[in-house]
Amino acid sequence: MNNRFNAVRSAIDHKEVPLSDHPSRVSEYFGEDVFSHNIMRDYLPRGVYRDIMESIDRPEPIDNKLADLIASAMKAWAISKGATHYTHWFLPLNGATAEKHDAFFTPAGPGSSIEQFDGSQLVQQEPDASSLPSGGLRNTFEARGYTAWDPSSPSFIMDRTLCIPTIFIAYTGEALDYKTPLIKSMTALDEVATEVCQLFDRNINKVFPTLGWEQEYFLVDKHFFYSRPDLTLCGRTLCGHTPARGQQMEDHYFGSIPQRVSAFMKDFEYAAWRLGIPVKTRHNEVAPNQFELAPVYEEANIAIDHNQLVMVVMEKIALKHDLRVLYHEKPFAGINGSGKHNNYSLATDTGKNLLSPGHTPKTNLLFLTFFINFIKAVGDYPGLLRAAIATAGNDHRLGANEAPPAIMSVFIGSQLTGILDEIEKKVKNRKMTPDEKTELKLNIGKIPKIIFDNTDRNRTSPLAFTGNKFEFRAVGSSANCGPSMIVLNTILAGQLKLFRQDVNTLMKGKVSKDEAILRVLRKYIGKSRYILFEGNNYSEEWVREAARRGLPNIKNTPAALKEYKSDKIANLFSETGVLTKKELLARYEIRMEQYAKVLQIESRVLGDLAGNHIIPAAIKYQNILIENLRGLKETLPEALFNEHSSLQIHTITKISEHISVIKESVSKMIATRKKANAMSDPAKKAYTYSEEVGPFLDLIRYHIDKLEILVDDQMWPLTKYREMLFIK
Ligand code: ADP
Ligand code: MG
Numbered sequence: 001m002n003n004r005f006n007a008v009r010s011a012i013d014h015k016e017v018p019l020s021d022h023p024s025r026v027s028e029y030f031g032e033d034v035f036s037h038n039i040m041r042d043y044l045p046r047g048v049y050r051d052i053m054e055s056i057d058r059p060e061p062i063d064n065k066l067a068d069l070i071a072s073a074m075k076a077w078a079i080s081k082g083a084t085h086y087t088h089w090f091l092p093l094n095g096a097t098a099e100k101h102d103a104f105f106t107p108a109g110p111g112s113s114i115e116q117f118d119g120s121q122l123v124q125q126e127p128d129a130s131s132l133p134s135g136g137l138r139n140t141f142e143a144r145g146y147t148a149w150d151p152s153s154p155s156f157i158m159d160r161t162l163c164i165p166t167i168f169i170a171y172t173g174e175a176l177d178y179k180t181p182l183i184k185s186m187t188a189l190d191e192v193a194t195e196v197c198q199l200f201d202r203n204i205n206k207v208f209p210t211l212g213w214e215q216e217y218f219l220v221d222k223h224f225f226y227s228r229p230d231l232t233l234c235g236r237t238l239c240g241h242t243p244a245r246g247q248q249m250e251d252h253y254f255g256s257i258p259q260r261v262s263a264f265m266k267d268f269e270y271a272a273w274r275l276g277i278p279v280k281t282r283h284n285e286v287a288p289n290q291f292e293l294a295p296v297y298e299e300a301n302i303a304i305d306h307n308q309l310v311m312v313v314m315e316k317i318a319l320k321h322d323l324r325v326l327y328h329e330k331p332f333a334g335i336n337g338s339g340k341h342n343n344y345s346l347a348t349d350t351g352k353n354l355l356s357p358g359h360t361p362k363t364n365l366l367f368l369t370f371f372i373n374f375i376k377a378v379g380d381y382p383g384l385l386r387a388a389i390a391t392a393g394n395d396h397r398l399g400a401n402e403a404p405p406a407i408m409s410v411f412i413g414s415q416l417t418g419i420l421d422e423i424e425k426k427v428k429n430r431k432m433t434p435d436e437k438t439e440l441k442l443n444i445g446k447i448p449k450i451i452f453d454n455t456d457r458n459r460t461s462p463l464a465f466t467g468n469k470f471e472f473r474a475v476g477s478s479a480n481c482g483p484s485m486i487v488l489n490t491i492l493a494g495q496l497k498l499f500r501q502d503v504n505t506l507m508k509g510k511v512s513k514d515e516a517i518l519r520v521l522r523k524y525i526g527k528s529r530y531i532l533f534e535g536n537n538y539s540e541e542w543v544r545e546a547a548r549r550g551l552p553n554i555k556n557t558p559a560a561l562k563e564y565k566s567d568k569i570a571n572l573f574s575e576t577g578v579l580t581k582k583e584l585l586a587r588y589e590i591r592m593e594q595y596a597k598v599l600q601i602e603s604r605v606l607g608d609l610a611g612n613h614i615i616p617a618a619i620k621y622q623n624i625l626i627e628n629l630r631g632l633k634e635t636l637p638e639a640l641f642n643e644h645s646s647l648q649i650h651t652i653t654k655i656s657e658h659i660s661v662i663k664e665s666v667s668k669m670i671a672t673r674k675k676a677n678a679m680s681d682p683a684k685k686a687y688t689y690s691e692e693v694g695p696f697l698d699l700i701r702y703h704i705d706k707l708e709i710l711v712d713d714q715m716w717p718l719t720k721y722r723e724m725l726f727i728k
Contacts, residue, residue: 003227007223007719029270033276035154037053052066064120068118071117071118071119079115081157083161083162084161085102086162089164090166090177091305092168093132093587094133095479098127099163127147132145133590147168148166152299175583179305181579182485186209188576201366209344211343211485213342215340215477218291220289230605234602237333238701239700240718243722253283253284260727260728267320268317276306278296279293279295279310281294285338287335289727290336303481304480307481311327337397337400339397340477340481342481343472344471353468377495380495381569381572382407384569384572385488386406387487388487390561392602395555399555407462407546410531411465461473472484557591557686561686589682607670610666613717613718615662617716618659619659621655622652622656625651628648629645658710666696
């Protein structure tokens with residue numbers, strides 16, 4: 001029996017994993033495996049705890065004595081929870097999480113040992129990790145890489161190992177991870193956003209971005225996963241005919257969660273809650289086997305760590321249930337792919353959401369200031385946002401009428417559009433009459449809250465305002481949220497700086513503060529109109545309209561990444577202190593390389609599949625048909641044979657045609673791949689993969705999928721979509 005039927009049999013015979021009996025009161029164990037501030041307080045003398053809290057909030061490194069005290073508290077707590085090892089846990093540029101475990105245990109003379117972990121081990125490590133991508137930042141002999149503790153994200157225990165979130169930098173100080181520039185972008189944003197807030201409210205002393213991600217994913221029975229080399233090696237199917245029934249009945253979305261999946265979700269949520277990850281929502285998504293989960297939002301740095309952690313934990317728990325999680329943006333053709341919506345807002349130390357309209361004219365002006373500056377920032381950098389989300393996987397999803405197109409635009413709803421119109425009309429460049437001012441303020445002040453909670457929803461926009469936050473929907477499901485958050489923080493920081501300057505200039509010319517703010521906002525509204533779009537982003541009209549407006553419509557990753565090479569972007573990142581030009585270029589190179597590698601692997605796997613799975617099966621079936629034809633010819637009178645054999649001959653010819661196109665395309669694809677592989681410039685290589693290798697993937701797939709419906713089902717070697725996609 002071939003792999004396919006073994007897999008189907010195993011999946012059908014799958015025994016339910018007995019439901020684990022988790023306590024129903026989540027508050028009893030939420031954060032059980034996290035070294036939270038409360039636990040730290042319990043483990044430390046009072047004064048020490050206070051000193052630590054103060055020093056965590058400061059940008060300077062924590063002093064050695066304090067670090068030793070925290071380390072010893074962490075060690076005692078971790079060992080009491082059964083941990084044997086510790087690790088610096090970081091987010092390298094390969095997009096995964098990285099760990100290198102060390103045991104607490106240290107030999108102490110013959111036959112004895114102690115458990116050791118001190119401040120220096122907590123604060124900094126040199127994991128080497130030289131095989132992680134560095135984009136040429138570590139090419140010298142001094143290629144050391146360091147990890148350094150990020151005290152703002154709590155440590156946790158996973159697999160009996162104390163995991164300490166850290167940044168990862170080169171010997172020369174350059175960032176080799178997603179966390180370092182994220183923290184820098186948060187600092188840049190905090191600085192200028194706080195200044196802007198103080199124009200309205202002197203009590204605000206800190207501003208930080210909040211992130212609530214929504215993670216989409218597919219589940220497949222693990223036997224199917226391993227029965228298909230493309231799923232195992234690429235995380236997506238490189239061929240496979242769409243089943244007669246896909247998502248057209250619209251019966252999966254929000255449907256009752258299959259028993260097996262529900263058991264997985266419960267075990268997974270239990271693990272997530274113990275790790276202090278506030279997962280809250282779970283539901284079926286649009287495609288069969290597709291699901292979503294969403295937590296309560298958190299400060300962006302912690303939210304990103306939690307998303308990365310969730311992705312790891314889900315995979316571990318899924319295996320216990322004989323399932324595999326697919327985070328790929330497009331694991332199955334012909335049905336929806338997966339994204340990761342990033343809900344973004346700004347919060348203050350006074351507990352305010354700056355993107356939430358208030359009840360008074362004053363707080364509404366504060367809201368409008370951040371709202372309009374955000375839109376202006378996106379309007380000035382649509383290409384950079386596109387670059388932030390560009391990956392080989394996401395290219396399959398963007399613009400596929402299930403996900404926002406590759407054109408960046410902002411949706412704000414009719415209510416807020418009306419308000420922007422109003423401001424633009426009324427403020428002009430002249431001084432407003434007191435009446436006009438009151439009217440404007442009242443108009444803003446009068447907006448009932450309820451309207452915002454029901455903001456008209458536009459599910460097709462890549463960036464939609466949803467009442468009290470912007471939802472960035474173009475992020476890929478497998479992505480680290482870091483790059484998107486870094487870009488949003490940075491463009492907003494840059495924009496708010498301009499705003500502050502513009503307002504200052506007017507105020508120096510004796511324009512009152514409110515008046516100055518309104519005038520500047522008015523100017524920005526005019527300048528950002530072109531990025532606002534309220535219609536259907538999936539439509540052809542929008543593609544044409546966007547072209548008229550001059551909005552970029554960048555179809556693939558290499559073209560999108562080119563943005564990183566522009567001086568405008570380099571200046572923005574260096575002026576805000578987020579990334580140096582060198583760091584930016586390193587990231588550009590790494591992502592070009594990653595893109596080429598993904599296509600290289602896919603192309604190799606598809607070549608193998610075609611050669612040793614598909615073509616042999618097709619030939620075998622074709623031979624049966626030929627044999628049959630020969631028999632018919634011997635048996636039937638000539639006239640009858642001529643009448644009955646034409647369809648048979650047609651099928652044989654079709655199979656022949658498909659086989660020969662596949663064979664020819666595979667050898668051409670290999671030649672192109674060789675050409676691309678010989679290129680040393682990562683960008684050129686990525687372009688060649690995109691433009692010359694990529695089209696072969698589509699072409700070969702087309703012919704394989706045609707063969708799938710011609711060849712005898714019993715002979716088809718690869719597990720079919722209809723078998724994989726309907727978990728019960
Ligand atoms: P939906 O968008 O599906 O209608 P919600 O608006 O309730 O659902 O929330 C979706 C996501 O938005 C959740 O992950 C939630 O945590 C997040 N979210 C809500 N408020 C904020 C905020 N102020 N900042 C960041 N994310 C938020
Ligand atoms: Mg949402």
